[in-house]
Amino acid sequence: xxxxxxKISKLIALLSLGLTVxxxxxxxxxxxxxxxxxxxxxxxxxxxxxxxxxDFFPFVGDGADPQAFSVVNDMVFSGTSAMRxxxxxxxxxxxGAAFNTTANRDLSEFDALTFYAKASQGAxxxxxxFGVNAANGNRFQxxxxxxxxxxxxxxxxxxxxxASRLIDETGLLFLSEGASFEGDEGGYIFxxxxxxxxxxxxxxxxxxxxxxxxxxxxQAFTGSTxxxxxxxxxxxxxxxxxxxxxxxxSYFNFESSNTDVAIVNELGEISVxxxxxxxxxxxxxxxxxxxxxxxxSTGGLPFAPTPTVPEANVRSIFSDAYTNATASNFxxxxxxxxTETSIVSNNGDNILTYTNNNFTGxxxxxxxxxxxxxxxxxxxxxxxxxxxxxxxxxxxxxDQTLETDVNTGLPIGDDxxxxxxxxxxxxxxxxxxxxxxxxxxxxxxxxxxALILVGGPNFILDNIYFFTN
Amino acid sequence: MKTxxxxxxxxxxxxxxxxxxxxxxxxxxxxxxxxxxxEFNVDGAPNSELWNFDMGNxxxxxxxxxxxxxxDRPENVVVENGVLIITAQQESFDNFQFTSARINxxxxxxxxxxxxxARIQLPVGVGMWPAFWMLGANWEPLExxxxxxxxxxxxxxxxxxxxxxxxxxTIVHGSMHAPGFSGANALTKTFRxxxxxLDSGFHxxxxxxxxxxxxxxxDDVLYNQxxxxxxxxxxxxxxxxxxxxxxxxxxxxxxxxxxxxxxxSSADIINSGALPQRMxxxxxxxxx
Numbered sequence: 001x002x003x004x005x006x007k008i009s010k011l012i013a014l015l016s017l018g019l020t021v022x023x024x025x026x027x028x029x030x031x032x033x034x035x036x037x038x039x040x041x042x043x044x045x046x047x048x049x050x051x052x053x054x055d056f057f058p059f060v061g062d063g064a065d066p067q068a069f070s071v072v073n074d075m076v077f078s079g080t081s082a083m084r085x086x087x088x089x090x091x092x093x094x095x096g097a098a099f100n101t102t103a104n105r106d107l108s109e110f111d112a113l114t115f116y117a118k119a120s121q122g123a124x125x126x127x128x129x130f131g132v133n134a135a136n137g138n139r140f141q142x143x144x145x146x147x148x149x150x151x152x153x154x155x156x157x158x159x160x161x162x163a164s165r166l167i168d169e170t171g172l173l174f175l176s177e178g179a180s181f182e183g184d185e186g187g188y189i190f191x192x193x194x195x196x197x198x199x200x201x202x203x204x205x206x207x208x209x210x211x212x213x214x215x216x217x218x219q220a221f222t223g224s225t226x227x228x229x230x231x232x233x234x235x236x237x238x239x240x241x242x243x244x245x246x247x248x249x250s251y252f253n254f255e256s257s258n259t260d261v262a263i264v265n266e267l268g269e270i271s272v273x274x275x276x277x278x279x280x281x282x283x284x285x286x287x288x289x290x291x292x293x294x295x296x297s298t299g300g301l302p303f304a305p306t307p308t309v310p311e312a313n314v315r316s317i318f319s320d321a322y323t324n325a326t327a328s329n330f331x332x333x334x335x336x337x338x339t340e341t342s343i344v345s346n347n348g349d350n351i352l353t354y355t356n357n358n359f360t361g362x363x364x365x366x367x368x369x370x371x372x373x374x375x376x377x378x379x380x381x382x383x384x385x386x387x388x389x390x391x392x393x394x395x396x397x398x399d400q401t402l403e404t405d406v407n408t409g410l411p412i413g414d415d416x417x418x419x420x421x422x423x424x425x426x427x428x429x430x431x432x433x434x435x436x437x438x439x440x441x442x443x444x445x446x447x448x449x450a451l452i453l454v455g456g457p458n459f460i461l462d463n464i465y466f467f468t469n
Numbered sequence: 470m471k472t473x474x475x476x477x478x479x480x481x482x483x484x485x486x487x488x489x490x491x492x493x494x495x496x497x498x499x500x501x502x503x504x505x506x507x508e509f510n511v512d513g514a515p516n517s518e519l520w521n522f523d524m525g526n527x528x529x530x531x532x533x534x535x536x537x538x539x540x541d542r543p544e545n546v547v548v549e550n551g552v553l554i555i556t557a558q559q560e561s562f563d564n565f566q567f568t569s570a571r572i573n574x575x576x577x578x579x580x581x582x583x584x585x586x587a588r589i590q591l592p593v594g595v596g597m598w599p600a601f602w603m604l605g606a607n608w609e610p611l612e613x614x615x616x617x618x619x620x621x622x623x624x625x626x627x628x629x630x631x632x633x634x635x636x637x638x639t640i641v642h643g644s645m646h647a648p649g650f651s652g653a654n655a656l657t658k659t660f661r662x663x664x665x666x667l668d669s670g671f672h673x674x675x676x677x678x679x680x681x682x683x684x685x686x687x688d689d690v691l692y693n694q695x696x697x698x699x700x701x702x703x704x705x706x707x708x709x710x711x712x713x714x715x716x717x718x719x720x721x722x723x724x725x726x727x728x729x730x731x732x733x734s735s736a737d738i739i740n741s742g743a744l745p746q747r748m749x750x751x752x753x754x755x756x757x
Binding site for chain 2: 205238
């Protein structure tokens with residue numbers, strides 16, 4: 001034995017020497033004798049106790065109940081103890097925690113996170129997986145959403161999308177479960193036991209997907225940023241069932257067919273950098289992902305015409321040319337709204353982009369008194385389609401409350417509005433409108449509180465302000 | 470260090486060689502003379518000097534309520550890059566919703582006794598029922614024929630070297646059918662391959678057929694032995710497998726649906742999204 005120990009230390013000495021030589025001459029290749037340091041390939045998470053370095057980090061900041069977790073020995077699948085989670089009733093918080101280790105692991109030889117689970121009633125765990133790791137921005141997070149567990153101990157398998165990425169992991173387990181709404185299951189218990197990373201060898205048919213497996217097309221312009229969404233990894237388990245895992249972008253290698261038009265970083269952020277067409281695809285561990293995005297960029301977005309009205313004659317809602325008269329909420333998230341709104345910088349000029357609009361609004365935080373003003377100005381840009389967008393200018397009255405008949409969409413109470421159609425839009429151009437504050441606003445425009453936007457193609461707005469000549 | 474390693478390898482291989490010695494409790498056929506080798510080395514349709522096509526859906530889905538229509542089109546059966554590919558497709562074809570293929574060596578290669586093996590990668594998914602199997606050469610088709618020497622199943626005997634259910638990607642079935650033990654009462658055994666899957670790579674499926682016993686193996690694992698003695702414990706059993714001149718022919722097919730795979734509906738199979746599915750056969754070899 002002693003002899004053997006001596007040999008190993010000699011080997012280490014030799015290796016260190018090799019490393020020194022390498023450091024001294026930067027141009028040299030690694031010697032075949034050099035072995036790179038790796039973290040221990042320990043797959044244990046919780047067998048009968050916390051595995052080395054493991055600790056419990058409840059998501060307290062998000063409202064998780066830190067008391068919900070305990071280690072018990074009265075309900076185990078195997079051995080002496082198990083993990084118990086008490087799911088609170090609706091409104092009393094939720095079970096949410098990460099189990100991270102300070103003893104970093106090399107998980108690259110495993111193909112799944114497995115565990116046994118049982119619940120006091122049939123239940124669906126909202127999210128359970130691994131890879132929550134603040135140090136690397138959850139780069140390799142993977143989780144099953146909506147895992148159904150029963151009242152008897154059963155084994156569950158969460159396939160690893162690409163284990164070769166997991167050479168330095170600390171996030172061994174995380175979960176989140178709670179009553180998401182009145183009537184959702186709550187006030188029950190579930191247990192986990194024998195939680196470990198395993199090499200099953202029985203996981204097959206890998207099917208990664210981006211954009212939820214759909215082939216999408218989108219118009220964009222130079223300077224805009226889009227995201228690769230709907231990233232999943234589906235594999236067939238020994239049971240014959242397919243299991244889908246939500247996979248972090250860094251598991252994928254993204255590709256843009258024309259890097260003069262757009263490039264993608266490892267977080268799945270697409271930067272549009274030129275005019276033309278490109279297709280965004282992805283590969284996960286050598287398998288082409290289902291789904292793609294074809295981006296047609298019309299090049300740089302022109303600036304909207306610079307306003308010329310003197311600031312003294314303006315009460316501005318959204319424009320880089322004027323100081324805002326009030327802050328506004330551009331994403332009111334009305335029930336039933338499908339609209340995606342974002343404020344994007346076009347070479348320093350902020351613009352408002354609207355996608356998939358059915359109806360949305362701009363809600364002023366403070367009302368605007370436009371008694372002395374006669375018009376609303378707005379600049380509209382469309383990239384495709386030349387149909388119209390409807391705009392409603394709303395006065396919310398002395399009670400300062402937006403009041404709408406939910407069936408007709410018409411103002412009620414002390415509200416009044418004027419409706420106008422933005423038409424004659426030209427593809428690839430800004431069109432400017434000066435809308436007179438007419439109709440019911442002729443006599444009531446001292447509490448302007450909102451603009452409502454209805455329908456239309458995808459459009460961009462800029463320079464929204466009330467003014468008088 | 471290196472020398473030691475090689476020594477270990479030598480010791481290990483010796484152990485392996487010694488462990489090949491037969492267990493006295495088993496009947497083993499040691500057969501090393503290659504009498505037939507189909508390597509699928511010529512691209513195109515399967516070699517017509519060896520293979521026949523079974524077409525259509527026969528009677529009641531080949532007697533098993535199978536849902537596919539068998540064709541001889543390359544969409545369903547073709548040799549490419551040294552591999553036979555049988556493909557199950559979802560398509561409307563002669564009032565069926567699925568097509569696939571079944572080929573056999575009847576009248577072209579028939580034999581009795583020996584070691585038969587094939588290297589196969591299996592499909593996966595609801596309704597997939599691939600098989601590598603044999604029937605007695607005096608088998609009478611379900612539709613009947615004019616040949617007085619043929620007899621209705623199960624009298625000719627059947628040896629299922631490999632059967633598999635697409636919803637159990639790690640389990641192989643080996644079975645024998647003959648009078649007294651057929652259909653649901655066949656002599657059968659399953660084997661679950663450890664730490665691997667049958668659809669993710671090629672595996673060797675074979676039997677060693679001797680007069681009084683048939684051994685079933687996958688790769689280097691012998692997992693089933695069915696003996697005459699075992700069969701003859703069954704009332705009315707007839708061990709036809711060593712009858713004089715009782716030769717067998719070989720079949721390869723990929724069925725869709727049917728009794729063996731628990732009769733999924735066409736909609737279940739289509740909605741699973743698994744089709745098309747392929748069964749790949751690298752070779753079939755027979756030793757005597």
